[in-house]
Amino acid sequence: MNKESNDQTCCQDLDDRRSFYARLSMILSGVIGALIVLPGIGFVLAPIFKKTEQKWRTLGKVDAFKEGATVLVNFEDPSPEKWAGVTAKTAAWLRRVDDAKFIAFSINCRHLGCPVRWEEGPELFMCPCHGGVYYKDGTVAGGPPPEPLDRYQVRVRDGNVEIHTAAVPLTTTLTFDKS
Amino acid sequence: MKQQLQATWDWIDNRIGFTECMMPYIAHTVPRDARWWYVFGSATLTAFIVQVATGICLAMAYVPGGDEAYESLKYITDEAQFGSLVRGMHAYGASAMVTLVVIHLVQVYLHATYKYPRELNWMTGVVLFFVVLGMAFTGQLLRWDANGVWSVFVATEMASRTPYIGPMISHFLLGGETVGGSTLTRFFAYHVFIMPGMIFAGVGLHLFLLFRHGVSEMPNVDQPVDPATYKEEYEARLKKTGVPFWPNAMWRDVVFSTLVVGVIVACAAILGPPALDASPDPANIHADPMPDWYFWWYFAVLSLLPPSYELWFILGVPVLGFLVLFFLPLFSNKGHRAPSKRPWAVGIVIAAFASFVVLTVYGYREPWSPDFGVEELPTSVIGAEQGPVFEGGKLVHSKGCMYCHDINGYGGHRGPDLSNIGEQLTRDDLIIRINNGGYNMPSFASSLNSQELTKIVDFLMTRVEDRTESSTSDNAKDHADDRG
Numbered sequence: 001m002n003k004e005s006n007d008q009t010c011c012q013d014l015d016d017r018r019s020f021y022a023r024l025s026m027i028l029s030g031v032i033g034a035l036i037v038l039p040g041i042g043f044v045l046a047p048i049f050k051k052t053e054q055k056w057r058t059l060g061k062v063d064a065f066k067e068g069a070t071v072l073v074n075f076e077d078p079s080p081e082k083w084a085g086v087t088a089k090t091a092a093w094l095r096r097v098d099d100a101k102f103i104a105f106s107i108n109c110r111h112l113g114c115p116v117r118w119e120e121g122p123e124l125f126m127c128p129c130h131g132g133v134y135y136k137d138g139t140v141a142g143g144p145p146p147e148p149l150d151r152y153q154v155r156v157r158d159g160n161v162e163i164h165t166a167a168v169p170l171t172t173t174l175t176f177d178k179s
Numbered sequence: 180m181k182q183q184l185q186a187t188w189d190w191i192d193n194r195i196g197f198t199e200c201m202m203p204y205i206a207h208t209v210p211r212d213a214r215w216w217y218v219f220g221s222a223t224l225t226a227f228i229v230q231v232a233t234g235i236c237l238a239m240a241y242v243p244g245g246d247e248a249y250e251s252l253k254y255i256t257d258e259a260q261f262g263s264l265v266r267g268m269h270a271y272g273a274s275a276m277v278t279l280v281v282i283h284l285v286q287v288y289l290h291a292t293y294k295y296p297r298e299l300n301w302m303t304g305v306v307l308f309f310v311v312l313g314m315a316f317t318g319q320l321l322r323w324d325a326n327g328v329w330s331v332f333v334a335t336e337m338a339s340r341t342p343y344i345g346p347m348i349s350h351f352l353l354g355g356e357t358v359g360g361s362t363l364t365r366f367f368a369y370h371v372f373i374m375p376g377m378i379f380a381g382v383g384l385h386l387f388l389l390f391r392h393g394v395s396e397m398p399n400v401d402q403p404v405d406p407a408t409y410k411e412e413y414e415a416r417l418k419k420t421g422v423p424f425w426p427n428a429m430w431r432d433v434v435f436s437t438l439v440v441g442v443i444v445a446c447a448a449i450l451g452p453p454a455l456d457a458s459p460d461p462a463n464i465h466a467d468p469m470p471d472w473y474f475w476w477y478f479a480v481l482s483l484l485p486p487s488y489e490l491w492f493i494l495g496v497p498v499l500g501f502l503v504l505f506f507l508p509l510f511s512n513k514g515h516r517a518p519s520k521r522p523w524a525v526g527i528v529i530a531a532f533a534s535f536v537v538l539t540v541y542g543y544r545e546p547w548s549p550d551f552g553v554e555e556l557p558t559s560v561i562g563a564e565q566g567p568v569f570e571g572g573k574l575v576h577s578k579g580c581m582y583c584h585d586i587n588g589y590g591g592h593r594g595p596d597l598s599n600i601g602e603q604l605t606r607d608d609l610i611i612r613i614n615n616g617g618y619n620m621p622s623f624a625s626s627l628n629s630q631e632l633t634k635i636v637d638f639l640m641t642r643v644e645d646r647t648e649s650s651t652s653d654n655a656k657d658h659a660d661d662r663g
Contacts (some may be wrong), residue, residue, distance in 0.1 A: 081360030085245025
């Protein structure tokens with residue numbers, strides 16, 4: 001008899017309690033999930049929102065560069081991690097236009113980012129991937145690139161050529177309607 | 180002794196319930212007519228097991244950082260005992276997995292196995308297929324040689340074309356605004372934790388669904404799928420003619436998987452792992468970035484497209500391709516399964532396969548790329564030992580004409596062959612074309628002086644078809660194989 005009434009007590013309030021337990025467990029599981037995942041999401045997404053402070057890097061003495069010549073220079077990213085090793089380096093094509101004027105072209109092709117090469121004879125930048133070609137001023141001469149080569153800022157200071165670091169030039173499609 | 184073993188096993192079996200819970204799945208009844216058609220799914224799983232086993236070994240020596248990654252791979256390849264074999268197995272295992280997953284997908288598509296009630300089997304399979312492609316891409320990148328680093332740039336640039344959030348995706352991929360210390364570690368985490376996790380979960384679900392809905396029969400013209408009656412009919416037929424999966428059907432899977440693993444190990448032992456490219460220095464511009472073979476077709480698509488269509492392909496092939504495949508069974512889940520009643524399906528498979536082969540060959544040859552390593556023309560081809568024609572013959576090399584133009588088997592293939600140009604264009608036309616450029620040809624007005632231009636044109640006017648000699652075509656073949 002006693003046992004039976006125990007069963008009845010249990011089953012009478014079962015529906016209410018069960019729905020409460022179920023809801024409580026679902027909500028708490030959500031809280032546990034959020035507590036675990038949110039810091040991680042923040043950690044992983046942080047680089048998107050971090051603005052790197054760009055820096056001036058010295059490339060060498062002005063006299064080391066011949067007038068009219070285009071040469072490959074490399075320099076260090078603005079804030080390399082200590083473990084970045086060789087990947088902290090970036091390159092640019094530097095041309096000494098005249099006594100005081102320098103132009104630095106990004107080595108990234110504007111099509112899909114492959115490294116363009118300066119070819120002395122034809123005076124063209126050429127890309128090995130999909131055949132993008134640029135004139136010596138960086139404008140597109142042929143192939144698929146939609147935009148001219150990007151340029152870095154360069155300045156001469158105390159007899160040294162300095163280049164201003166920059167993010168990888170991205171060809172974005174925010175200009176949808178223009179095409 | 181034997182009795183003791185039996186008793187021990189009985190004890191374990193009683194506790195974990197192998198005979199009770201697992202055997203019904205392992206020995207469930209399957210159609211007997213499929214025979215060798217159905218070995219590709221299990222072979223893909225076997226290839227995945229090869230990847231997990233070898234991948235864990237590689238992870239014990241691989242250092243995912245800056246220049247250490249490259250050095251550790253050199254150590255694995257050149258010094259570590261069995262290192263070259265394990266790396267080779269991982270590389271050929273990747274090729275096997277991509278190949279087998281595609282064959283599996285094509286077979287299931289041709290037999291329309293994705294129809295009721297196996298829609299979700301297909302949909303989980305499509306997700307797995309794309310994750311496998313993701314594994315293939317990130318794996319190539321983890322080689323972290325020049326090719327690996329430049330693959331990151333290409334992925335970044337492609338992602339940046341996404342409307343509105345493109346640059347955010349790119350910076351997410353790079354782990355910053357440039358390739359640096361945070362780049363490789365991210366791709367390592369995708370390749371080693373995130374995507375394998377997705378594959379484990381996906382394969383688990385995929386297999387669960389396989390057991391739940393049963394192995395499909397071979398398509399039969401007389402048995403179109405009708406969701407209202409399919410299940411009863413399927414079970415009734417199975418009762419009559421089915422066989423237990425283990426071992427009556429499974430032995431073929433095991434035989435084929437043995438062959439697959441045998442080929443993987445043999446390739447690794449005989450051919451060795453793919454050679455490492457130059458060091459991962461982003462300042463090294465003498466890289467010639469190129470994906471692994473399974474993406475050459477896409478590499479070719481990106482070169483051959485008119486720029487105005489490009490955006491739609493960069494985003495369309497991966498995104499639309501996924502959506503179309505993923506939702507396919509929701510649009511077509513009943514009716515005929517037999518290929519003979521589905522001519523469009525057969526046509527699509529043939530067209531896709533033909534495009535894949537043609538584009539892969541193009542992707543390998545890259546005729547659109549300037550041939551940087553082109554040799555100078557020998558005097559015998561120039562046809563003069565001095566004078567303007569001779570100097571013109573030297574200038575077409577030094578001024579870069581031959582990067583893109585072929586002359587008697589020497590030179591690139593981006594632009595038209597100039598071997599007979601003397602018959603095709605007049606002197607004036609040549610001068611105009613060289614000065615102004617044309618479709619995809621740069622203007623050379625500023626990089627040639629008038630004497631140089633005259634010499635080049637003098638030389639080109641002598642380019643007429645040589646009707647006496649036939650050896651030039653052999654020559655052309657020799658040089659077509661040389662990739663810069």
